[in-house]
Amino acid sequence: MAAVITDDIVKQFEGTTAVNGISLSVADSEFMVLLGPSGCGKTTLLRIICGLEKQTAGDIVIGGNVVNDLPPRARGVAMMFQSYGLYPHYKVRDNIAFPLRTQRVPSAVIKSKVDWAAELLGITDLLDRRPRQLSGGERQRVALARALVREPTVLLLDEPLSNLDAKLRASARNEIKQFQQRVGTTTIYVTHDQVEAMGMGDRIAVIDHGQVRQIGTPTAIYDDPADRFVATFVGSPPMNIIAWNDGYLGFRPENLLPREMIDGGDVTEFSYHVDRWEYLGSERIVYGKLSGVEAAHEVTAKLPPAHVSMESIRPGEKHAFGVRNNMICYFNRDGARAHRH
Amino acid sequence: MVAIADKAVQSRSRFKFILDRPKVLGPIFVAPAILYVLVLVGLPFLLAVYYSVSAYTIYTQSYHFVGLRNFIDIFHSQIFRQTLANTFIFTIGSQIIGLILGKFGALVLLRPFRGRKLVRALIVLPWAVPVALATVAWEWMFDSLYSVINWTLVALHIINRSEAPNWLGNPHLAMLCVIVVNAWRFFPFAIVIFLAGITAVPQDIIDASIVDGAGFWRRNYQIIVPIIAPIVVVGLIFGTVFTFTDLSVVYLLTNGGPVNATQVLGNLGFQIGIQSGDVAHGAAVSLIMLPVLFVLVILMLRFIRRREI
Numbered sequence: 228m229a230a231v232i233t234d235d236i237v238k239q240f241e242g243t244t245a246v247n248g249i250s251l252s253v254a255d256s257e258f259m260v261l262l263g264p265s266g267c268g269k270t271t272l273l274r275i276i277c278g279l280e281k282q283t284a285g286d287i288v289i290g291g292n293v294v295n296d297l298p299p300r301a302r303g304v305a306m307m308f309q310s311y312g313l314y315p316h317y318k319v320r321d322n323i324a325f326p327l328r329t330q331r332v333p334s335a336v337i338k339s340k341v342d343w344a345a346e347l348l349g350i351t352d353l354l355d356r357r358p359r360q361l362s363g364g365e366r367q368r369v370a371l372a373r374a375l376v377r378e379p380t381v382l383l384l385d386e387p388l389s390n391l392d393a394k395l396r397a398s399a400r401n402e403i404k405q406f407q408q409r410v411g412t413t414t415i416y417v418t419h420d421q422v423e424a425m426g427m428g429d430r431i432a433v434i435d436h437g438q439v440r441q442i443g444t445p446t447a448i449y450d451d452p453a454d455r456f457v458a459t460f461v462g463s464p465p466m467n468i469i470a471w472n473d474g475y476l477g478f479r480p481e482n483l484l485p486r487e488m489i490d491g492g493d494v495t496e497f498s499y500h501v502d503r504w505e506y507l508g509s510e511r512i513v514y515g516k517l518s519g520v521e522a523a524h525e526v527t528a529k530l531p532p533a534h535v536s537m538e539s540i541r542p543g544e545k546h547a548f549g550v551r552n553n554m555i556c557y558f559n560r561d562g563a564r565a566h567r568h
Numbered sequence: 569m570v571a572i573a574d575k576a577v578q579s580r581s582r583f584k585f586i587l588d589r590p591k592v593l594g595p596i597f598v599a600p601a602i603l604y605v606l607v608l609v610g611l612p613f614l615l616a617v618y619y620s621v622s623a624y625t626i627y628t629q630s631y632h633f634v635g636l637r638n639f640i641d642i643f644h645s646q647i648f649r650q651t652l653a654n655t656f657i658f659t660i661g662s663q664i665i666g667l668i669l670g671k672f673g674a675l676v677l678l679r680p681f682r683g684r685k686l687v688r689a690l691i692v693l694p695w696a697v698p699v700a701l702a703t704v705a706w707e708w709m710f711d712s713l714y715s716v717i718n719w720t721l722v723a724l725h726i727i728n729r730s731e732a733p734n735w736l737g738n739p740h741l742a743m744l745c746v747i748v749v750n751a752w753r754f755f756p757f758a759i760v761i762f763l764a765g766i767t768a769v770p771q772d773i774i775d776a777s778i779v780d781g782a783g784f785w786r787r788n789y790q791i792i793v794p795i796i797a798p799i800v801v802v803g804l805i806f807g808t809v810f811t812f813t814d815l816s817v818v819y820l821l822t823n824g825g826p827v828n829a830t831q832v833l834g835n836l837g838f839q840i841g842i843q844s845g846d847v848a849h850g851a852a853v854s855l856i857m858l859p860v861l862f863v864l865v866i867l868m869l870r871f872i873r874r875r876e877i
Contacts, residue, residue: 279775300781312776316794329781373780 229290229303229380229413230255231276236285238271238437245271246282247437256411258404260428262418264460268437269417273383276415277306290380300329305379309386311370313358319345319369320354326377344372347406364395371403375410382407384416388423400426421461425449433457452477455562464512464529466556470521474565475558480512480529482554485540486547495555499528499548501540508532513540517548619851626845638852648853651824651831658747658818658832659811663804665751670758674766675788677759695756703820706749710735710821739829742822746830750817754807761803765796798872805868809861833857 231253238246246268253259261269274280276287278299287294294302305326314322323344327337345351348368358366367387374382387403388396404427407414418424424431425445433440433448433456441453452458452466458477459465466477486496498518502525505512513528528548540546559565587593620639623632642648677688694702709716718732727733735741769792777791793800815834818824824831824839833853841850 274775277779279778299779304779306776306779308772308776310770310772312770312772312774314773314777314791314795316797325777325782326780329783329786373776 230257230288231381231413231415232286232288233272233276234286234288236272236275236287237283238268238275238280239283244437246275248285249434249437249439251432251439251442253413253415255413258407258414258416258427258429260416260418260424260431261434262421262424262428262431262461263434265419267434269419269434270385272434273306273385273415273417276381277304277383278302279306303380304383305374305377305381306383307370307374307385307387309389311358311366311387311390313366313369313373315358317357318354319350319356319358319361322358322369323354323373323376326373330377340376344376347375348372363391364399367391367399371406375412379412382412382414384414386418387416388418388420396423403427421463425461433460435460452556453564455558458556458558464527467526468522468524468558469517469526471557474560475562477556477558478550478554480527482550483526483528483548484530484550486549489549489551493552494549495552496547496549498545499526500545501542503542504540506532518545616851616855619847620855622848624847626847634848638848639856642849642852642856647828647831648836650828651833651836651853652856654743654828654830655812655832657743658750658830659808661743661747662750662754662811663807665747666754666758666807667800667804669751669755670762671793673755673759674762677763678766691759692756694752695754699753699816700820702753703749703817706745706752707736707821710745712737736822737826739826742826742830746818746821749821750811750814753817754811757807758803761800762796765799766792768799769795801868801872805865808864808868812861812864813857 231251233249233251236246236249237244249268249272251259251272261272263269271280275282276289278294278297282295289302289304299306314325317325320341323341324337327340332340341354342351345354348371350365350368350372353361353365353369358369361369367390370387384403388399391399400423403416416423416427425448428445430442430444431448432442435456441448441457443451443453448457448461452461455468455475455477459468462479464480466479467483468475468477470476483497483499486494497520499513499515500518501513501515503514505514509532511530511532513530514525515528516522517526557565587596621633621635623630623634673691677684677691708714712734715732715735717735718727721727722729722732733741735745773791773795774787777787782791813834815832815838818830818832818835819838822830824835833856837850837854839850840846840853844850
């Protein structure tokens with residue numbers, strides 16, 4: 228187990244800057260999620276930590292040692308790839324054993340470790356199959372077993388769930404999280420899916436254009452976004468942003484409620500022109516405009532599915548809505564968080 | 569009147585779309601290939617089978633059936649047995665050298681470097697240059713008096729002028745020469761095969777093997793080569809079949825000499841059957857290639873099937 232520090236990492240590819248000065252500190256046994264849109268540099272950062280890419284500038288520190296010049300195999304890291312990278316010509320058993328064979332571990336030890344990893348992930352009865360004969364979920368487990376069999380100090384996961392269907396993804400998410408808590412390996416997990424990030428991360432680093440926009444717990448990222456990018460990237464539907472005085476004002480859709488649903492406290496009131504709404508079973512998403520307010524996108528409100536006030540909220544009509552003042556975030560003209568002004 | 573006109577339109581449209589029917593269009597497309605194989609491969613093959621069991625020469629054109637006597641004759645011939653062995657040495661030798669050159673050439677060409685596109689284009693030249701031209705150039709390089717190879721070796725003080733090898737005059741060196749020239753012709757093909765195979769290996773698998781601690785050799789020979797084996801074997805089948813039956817390099821460089829040291833089946837069959845006019849024995853020599861290649865191809869195809877798990 229080891230802490231990982233990336234100190235002002237820069238990576239340039241022939242004229243484009245993929246990573247532009249990222250400093251992260253991942254604590255021992257922590258589950259850190261790198262979250263960002265595709266092309267933001269999160270996978271490049273992971274590959275630099277792993278040693279598959281060499282940074283243009285900056286230091287990688289794993290377990291207190293600067294590992295800049297060490298090849299991947301000497302860094303004590305294991306990585307699981309998006310498409311798993313299983314060796315198609317090897318049986319599952321040999322796939323899992325491969326990282327040990329390269330270290331010239333005695334074969335008796337290899338056998339017991341492979342059995343241990345297979346048992347841990349519940350794939351003991353798949354050991355004599357080949358990757359081609361496995362389902363997506365089974366392949367993912369084999370890849371995880373192969374990553375863990377060396378007992379790495381750091382586990383790097385690059386969008387490991389993106390090849391699974393939605394249902395499997397939910398259970399795999401849960402499994403990986405539980406598993407990480409039990410083994411306690413420092414884990415860095417790359418994803419563009421905010422649900423994965425919120426559900427799994429001890430902390431989340433939100434990355435955009437090769438830079439960290441915010442690092443914090445899922446709660447902090449959601450309730451207290453550092454800037455407009457984080458506010459609109461996390462959350463579904465995203466935070467509503469409207470022009471306000473000299474800057475912007477933002478509030479989450481679930482905080483924009485019919486006026487009659489809010490009692491007490493300081494409330495900012497709006498006249499909400501409802502365009503349409505979607506019924507999603509557990510919730511109802513309302514789309515519309517706020518009268519007299521400039522907004523880049525339409526303003527959404529997330530309401531409980533069945534509420535008495537739904538009777539009076541009809542498409543094409545105006546309704547009085549409000550947001551509690553303590554639920555409002557203020558942003559500067561350049562998008563950074565500001566105090567109320 | 570109206571009804572008749574309708575019928576006419578209908579019957580015309582039935583022929584109008586006749587080429588849209590797979591049952592009509594398919595045979596039309598396949599016919600040229602089938603004709604080609606029947607006329608230019610099938611017919612000569614049947615003729616060869618027929619001649620090989622006859623006593624036909626261009627001097628006595630007898631279609632007298634002699635059974636397997638021609639085959640027994642050639643198997644009793646010392647030259648034929650040597651030729652058969654030579655053909656195997658020639659084929660296996662040039663395939664091995666070609667494959668090794670191809671593998672390493674592909675690895676070199678996969679790395680980015682300045683002028684890679686030019687090198688990639690140039691490397692196909694040995695394959696594209698007409699074999700007669702290329703072999704004449706090689707012949708001069710191996711010439712007993714003017715050999716540029718010997719000149720270089722002497723200039724570098726590796727050998728003395730007096731001990732310069734006579735490349736095409738020495739039986740062992742001559743075999744080496746025809747093998748090298750043939751491998752030189754074959755290796756661009758091998759490079760293309762390897763390049764296609766290696767670029768098709770998913771990057772995730774290669775990355776995974778690096779993270780798992782595999783070095784250059786382990787990564788290449790335990791991960792990449794097994795994955796691309798089916799593609800390489802297909803290339804090897806082509807290379808083997810072509811080389812085993814090929815006579816061009818031998819015919820142009822040594823014509824089987826010195827004293828049959830580089831004689832191969834194709835060239836021997838040509839010498840006996842065409843140049844000497846003993847069509848029956850020439851056909852028999854050529855037909856010996858058939859069972860050998862048949863076994864080879866079956867072995868390799870079985871290997872591919874086993875790999876496709």
